[in-house]
Structure formats: structure tokens, C-alpha cells
Amino acid sequence: MDAPISKMADLEGKAYRTVVDRYYTPGYRTDVQGRHREDLCILQHSNKVCIVTLAASHPLMADGKTVARVDFQVTEKVNRLDNKVIGKGKRGAQWLQESSPLCRVTCTDNTEFTLYSCIKGKLVEVNENLINSPQLLTEKPSSEGYIAIVLPKFGESDKEMARLLSQQQYQDALERRGREATSEARERDLVQARSKMEEEESSSSTDPGKDQAGGSKDSGDEPNQKRAKLEVTDKEQPSS
């Protein structure tokens, strides 16, 4: 048997990197389909296979929502559970566009979200475990709670990834979003203060995003500002 002591020395020498850190490169899409803060993260394996996952800044996570139901019947005709792939080439797979919906998510507060592919390719599988364990989606977003596995056309995976935001660009986008949210909030406060002064009647100043703050997760790379409105960043809209 090998001496564990020397092994340990080796272990402590380098910082631990998770499976995702070791084998996957992340790419992000913010405000998917123009929906504010609905961010997704695509994990590209070194073999070019892509995994669609929830980004930490998605309202489902950022707002601490509880997922009640995940439905793969995305349109009247299309059910992602019907996807069947044959052979190495994954023949017969449903073909996904960036804007193709993968599933609909319903939360305990009755809010609904649709999660999209964000990447072109063959649908290899959707995570069927989400049907019986919908909470995995937010509890283990980058492992057991993945949404789907997508295989881009041979040789196109990197191109697809290049269309997404890198880790750094994503951080920057979140910061921008945060800043704008702060200034907007300040403006809003100002307006509110003014209207309060004018009349007591206005009761509809509720901002769902704001009310649900506080359900923060322990995820390390989450930005400080995660609840905010951002009307820009629609420029990434697919034009297909």
C-alpha cells in the first residue's frame, strides 16, 4: 500500500478543485429571452459536450424560490421527455436552437419560469430526476440539478461557447446590473418619498424582486447585488 502521508502532502499542496472546475468551462447567458435576470450557465466538458444549468443569479436561486414542479412539456406538441437518441451520433435527437425551451418551472409561490437551451445542438438528455426531485434544480444547480445535456454539431461547440459570456464577462454584467439597480433604487426611493409627501393613496409600490430578497445562498461566486432591475443587455437576443 502506498504511504498515505506523502499523498496527503500532495493533496494539501494544491487547492481543491471540484469536478466542474476540473473538467468544465462555464459560459453564461444573461437575461435569457429578454427576461430580466433569468441567467443560465452552460458547462462545456473538455469533450465539447455541453450541460445547461441554472446560473446563481437566476431569480430561482437569487430570490431563494422553492421549485414545486418541473415540466418538460414545453409546447402543446413538444415534450422533451420524448427525446430518444440512437447510437454514437445521437440520431433522432430533438434539435435545439438557442431559443428552444427545455422545461417550465413552477415555484411554490406560483411564479413560473421557462428555461431555454441557450446553445444550438442535439438534445442528448434532459434531467428526468427533476420531475420527482424538483428542488435539485436550485439546491444542486451545477451537479444533480442540471437541466439538460446538449451535443453541438461536431466542431461547433467552441463557436457556440464563444457566443456566451465568459466567467469574467458574466461577473462584469452582474456588477453593471448591480450598479444600475442601486441607482435605480435610489431614484425610486426618491420618487416614492416624493409621492408619499404628495399623497398617501399610492399603495402599489411593491416590487416583487425586492420583497423576496434575503433568501441568499451560500454559493461563493454569487455577486453582492443580485436583485435589481436591468433594462439593457437585450443585445444578446438571438436573431435566428
Place this chain on the structure above:
Amino acid sequence: MAEELKQLKLFSDVAAMLAPARSLREAGCCPCCLLRFLGEKDCHIYQKSAEELQTVAHILCNQPQGNADSATGDNKCVNTDDIPCIACLGILQHGCSEEFLDRIQSKMEEECYKSQLFSLSLMTPIQLLVREHAVMLFLRERFSDLYTGQSIDKVTSMKDVYKWRCGPRLKDKLNMEYHHQVESPFLIQLMFEHKETETECSFLISACPKVFPTNSRKRKRDSEQTVLNRTSVTRAISSLSESKFMSLVRCPPEKVDTMCRCQELTCYHEAVFVAGRYNKYSRTLSQTPWVVDGERRGETSVSELICTRIKAMFMAQEYRFSSAGREDVDVRTLGRGRPFLVELIQPHISDVPPDKMKLLQQEINSGTTDIAIRDLQVVSREESGKLKVGETEKTKSYSALVRVEKPIQPDDLKFLEEITDLTLAQKTPIRVIHRRPLASRDRVIHNMSGEYIDSQHFRLHLKTQAGTYIKEFVHGDFGRTQPSLSTLMHMDTDILELDVESVDVDWPKTIDE
């Protein structure tokens, strides 16, 4: 009657066969072809020396000195063999000569071919089919009483005569075994060609439109070569009536001034299989050459470290490496190692004795610290098939260095030992999903145990059914292996290192060090 003639067993009494013998001689048959067409079938007759055969032919033809039938066919002197025989075009003459066999020998030495046993294969020009048929028709017409019912099938084939004559002599020259009719993995193929092949056969194309349909006839001359082959010529000849054939071809066939030439001597050796077991001690060495987008990654690989020297020793053209399963680049293989098989394609040397194999093994092992091999041996083709037999029934033992998310106590690992024959449902791992079909397979973990290292690490020992994806069992592969170590321990688990401790296959046989 002369002593020499008493040994002959011809189609009829030797006395009765003297006339056809004379005719064949006049037509220009060499002694071997003469005897063939007279019905001689005994290999020992044909194994006589060229001079002895000349003598037999002479006496048989009853041609005393001075008869001027043919310019050189008049006595025992050697140059009779210089006139191309009308039936074999010299294959049983020059082709069987000492000089030609010496050429074969030197070519074999040049290319270092070495085998225990060889066999011979002859490729002959197709106009010999026409010529032999013409000789037969001539005999049938001229000596109908002797040759009725005889056909070319009753005549000893030229190839058999060639092998009888040359096989034993080459055996001595090459120092390899030879048995007529015994197939050897080592084949010496002689390709005899004659420059008049096309001219002599092309008449068949117009004579036999059924065999050579118009559309192929329409093609240019250069395609005649592709149209005329052994099968089509045989069919064409049999489609023609005897009289038609005799009206088209001179019977007996005309004499020619050049003999067949053997331009090509090709040696084929069937694949030789070498088996053994290997250990892999490196975590950066791939099992086979690792190529990404046409670019080589890593300087070498297990298969290259093993095979390069084996290939050189057997002087093979190429090799194919296979093994009982395979490990990833970052996985070591310890214990008694993993069985492997090397198929050597076109080896020049096939009999490497055990002591040389031992030296070869030592050489391979002293050349690297990344791998080591044992039990290196030559195995038969049948033996080689055992590598892949019962692939899924085999068991393998592993040890994995596991990192846990939450601190553990040594006691937290005890429950693992109570788990036996745990069936996993493993979906095709994401890391290989791009090159394998998507499927869910059941694999069994026979037993497990945990060896505590510290609060965050332990060593997991496990014995599993072959084909179990260990890494995926430990980290769960996005929940795609169920259950996984994570689900069993109710926390995230990750695998930092993996070693194969044993591949439980009883093959190949152990060789004492």
C-alpha cells in the same frame, strides 16, 4: 526396358505411351510437362534432379543421339532447359532451377524472414490455361485411344509439380520446415508473368461474347487486361467446343522465345500474437496515443512503450494493441497488472524462443519507469481470443482517494463494508458520451471498504464488475450514476486519484521469473 522407365505410372503402359511422349517432346514440352501429360502422378518422380528428368525424358522418347528433331533436344546436355516449354513457359524449368531458388533465398535473407514453417504459393500467367487445354486437345485428337476420357483435371497440376520440386530444396536453403499441402502461417508467393499473356488470350474476347459482353468489349484495349482473368478465361475456354477451340488456337501450342519471369516475390506472414500483463505507474500516460484535433498529446503511451520493441523484434510491419479494459490517463494500474495482447501484422520473424522473449521483456522494462510488463509470451490465434472472452463477468479491484465535503470520523466509513453486491444504474458518463451511445447499464459493486486518512479524505477500496465507471460512482456524474458514493454518504464526494489494484483475469499464463 530401361530401369528409369519401370518406375513410371502413366495413363497407360509405358510402351503404349511412347508415341505421345515423342509427340509432346517434339511439340516442345519440358521433361516435367511431358511426364504430366503422360499421366505421371508420383511426386518422387518429379523430385529427381533436372538431369535425371532429362534422362528419363530422353529414354522415354527413345531418341538416341543424332536425331535432329529439335536442335537441342538431342542429348543429355543441360541446355535443353533453355528452350521455353510450351506448356509451362519455363516455370518448371528455370523457375525450378538452383539459380532461381538461390535468388529466393537471398531475398529472404535480405528481408530477414524467419519462420518455422513455410508454404509456397504460385501465381501463373493465365495463358497457361489456354496452352494446357491446347496440349490436351492435341493429345485427344492424335491419340484418341489413349486419351479418351482424359482431361486436364487428370493431369498433375503444374503447381503441385513445382511445389514437389522446389519445396524440399527451399526447405534446406531457408532452414525452415516445409510440408506439401500443409498450410503455414508463412507464405512465399511467387508471381510468374509472361509478356505475351494478353496477345495469347485476347482472341477469347471476340470468340466468347457471352463471357465477355459487348459493353466490356467496347472499351479500349487497355481494359482487356482487367477483363481477362483466371475466372473469365476458364469460363471462356469451357464455353468453346473442341473444334472451335482448335480452329482458333494452334494445338499443340506454338513455341515461344521467352520464359515466364518471376518479377515479384512476396512473403506473407500471418499475424503473430504476443500477450502479457502490464503495470502503469504514471498518472500522465495514456494507454494508446492520445490525439486531439489531429495533434499529438503526450510523448508516448503504454501501447507504444510496450509495442515498439516487440514490433522491432518480430520485424513486423505494424501492430495492434488491445487489452482487458483500459484505464484513463490519470489512473495507475498496480498489482499483477492488466492483460494485453499485441497483434503483429506481417512479421518477418515469427519464432522467437521463450528465452528471447524474456530478454525482450527485460529490455522493455529497463527502458521506462512509467510501466512494467510481465508474462510476455507468444500465444496462438485461438489463445488470443481469450482476452475478450467474458469481458463483463471479470471483476476488477480498485482503490480510490476520496475527498468528502463534510468532516468524517473513521467510524463513518464502517457502513461501506456492510454493502455487498450493490447494483448501480450508470448512464453513459458525460466524459465519454460524445463517442458512445447513450444508455443506462447496471453494474455491480461486489464489496467496498474505507480506509480513513483524515477528516476530509479516505481511501476507498472496491471490487466491482468489469465495466463499472468508478469515477462516476464516486462523484455521481451529475446524479447520472445511482446510487453513488455521494448518495450513500449523504454528502458530496469526489475522487482525487484512482488505482486499479487488480484485473481478475486468468490470462495469459503466468511465466516464472
